[in-house]
Amino acid sequence: MSQAVLEPDAAASRGMDLLRFATAGSVDDGKSTLIGRLLFDTKTIFADQLEAVEAASASRGDEYTNLALLTDGLRAEREQGITIDVAYRYFATPRRKFIIADTPGHIQYTRNMVTGASTADLALILVDARKGLVEQSRRHAFLTSLLRVPHLVLCVNKMDLVDWDQKVFERIADEFTSFAAKLDAPDLTIIPISALNGDNIATRSENTPWYEGPSLLHHLEHVHIASDRNLVDVRFPVQYVIRPQSTTVTDYRGYAGQVASGILKPGDDVMVLPSGMTSTISSIDTADGPVDEAFPPMSVTVRLADEIDISRGDMICRPHNAPTPVQDVEAMVCWMDETAPLRVGGKYAIKHTTRTARAVVRGLQYRLDVNTLHRDETAGELALNEIGRVKLRTTVPLLADEYRRNRTTGGFILIDETTNRTVGAGMIIEAR
Structure with a gap:
């Protein structure tokens, strides 16, 4: 049976803070190696996993244990030495739990990068110290800004291959800082590292006496994310209505879902959309029993004092702080379909929080390079991996906020109803 090198106690970690972060960068910048190093240095890999990686490294002719193989799980990736899919990995330290999305570097996998970063609290972009900033570095910085990822870390990797030259690091840092100034990047940290050797990953490196900042792991453990949550606007999309089929429980009626934003407490006055009916929260239940309050991203069951007709897709909010039901939205859309482009007049299913409707493309204002x-205002379509500002009209009102205000109620996906494939991801700019 697999034994972990060191595994955090599950019970102790249950109540710990969770940080979701996505890695991005150009091909061969060392994203998978960096994640492998983090897993190795925090001792959260299994002994047989490490043995398999050592054996695979030896069979490839590597003179070192290739930690990148811990995340490059797809056979095609191992054969090509690149990351294609979004590989999710989990680890924990005594201070915090982490979910990592290792996203692809190739331009043709922009959609995968959007998928991995859409729920991230922090984006980690790698650049090769020998190459400096490249087109993909700027592309990924822009995408993290577009997706409103609140924290950005630039790791200048492979510093050992430029002899830990401080001037090289500072040149890249200055160039990236100037570019980030054009974007909406509220929190930027830049760290010189060597993912292969572990310098400035878990601990500060002696090779960078000129660097006064934290190690990468220290920054990930201490970056403040509590204030990133929207705790003002109560938004609770109802996912499921719970009516136990039990002879002993006859009067239980609860509304299950995940808190998108705000804080819910028993006794709070609430309103249900789209009906507009009001009530009071009588209790909030979880799998571990009742709680005194619920906040994002908790999954809970809310019970109300009054019997109201509520179904999946409805939303519980505050009476004087509610999203406006809208059928016309303008959004930035990343197109993900390989077979057909997005064109004006196209009809799709739209999935917004727990509500599903149909939508038609009313206009394409511009395609963004x-x-x-x-901005190309003459564009007539969006092809695979392209991003543009799109006008949509939905068959039923969406209970939406602008994406900059709420990433959950401001985001949606478009679905091809024939194939049931996700063909686009959107961020609402205007809802009216």
Whole structure:
């Protein structure tokens, strides 16, 4: 049976803070190696996993244990030496739990990067110290800004291959800082590292006496994310109505879902949309029993004092702080379909929180070049991996907020009803 090198106590970690972060960068910048190093240095890999990686490294002719193989799980990735899919990994330290999304570097996998970063609290972009900033570095910085990831870390990797030259690091840092100033990047940290050797990963490195900042792991453990949550606007999309089929429980009626934003407490006055009916929260239940309050991203069951007709797709909010039901939205859409582009007049299913409707594309205002930030207002379609500002009209009202205000109620996906494939991801700019 697999034994972990060191595994955090599950019970102790249950109540710990959770940080979701996504890695991005150009091909061969060392994203998978960095994640492998984090897993190795925090001792959260299994002994047989490490043995398998050592054996695979030896069979490839590597003179070292290739930690990148811990995350490059797809056979095609191992054969090509690149990351194609979004690989999710989990680890924990005594201070915090982490979910990592290792996203692809190739331009043709922009959609995968959008998927991995859409729920991230922090984005970690790697650049090769020998190459400096490249097109993909700017592309990924822009995408994290577009997705409103609140914290950004630039890791200048492979510093050992430039002899830990401080001037090289400072040149890259200055260039990236100037570019980030054009974006909405509220919190930027830049760290010189060597993922292969572990310098400035878990602990500060003696090779960078000129660097006064924290190690990467220290920064990940201490970056403040509590204030990133929207705790003002109560938004609770109802996912499921719970009516136990039990002879001993006859009067239980609860509304299950995940808190998108705000804080819910028993006794709070609430309103249910789209009906507009009001009531009071009588109790909030979880799998571990009742709680005194619920906040994002908790999954809970809310019970109300009054019997109201509520179904999946409805939303519980505050009477004087509610999203406006809208059928016309303008959004930035990342197109993900390989077979057909997005065109004006196209019809799709739209999935917004727990509500599903149909939508038609009313207009394409411009296509955005994510490398130059140039807007092409003559574009007639969005092809695979392209991003543009789109006007949509939905068949039923969406209970939406602008994406900059609420990433959950401001985001949606478009689905091809014929194939049931997700073909686009959108961020609402205007809802009216």
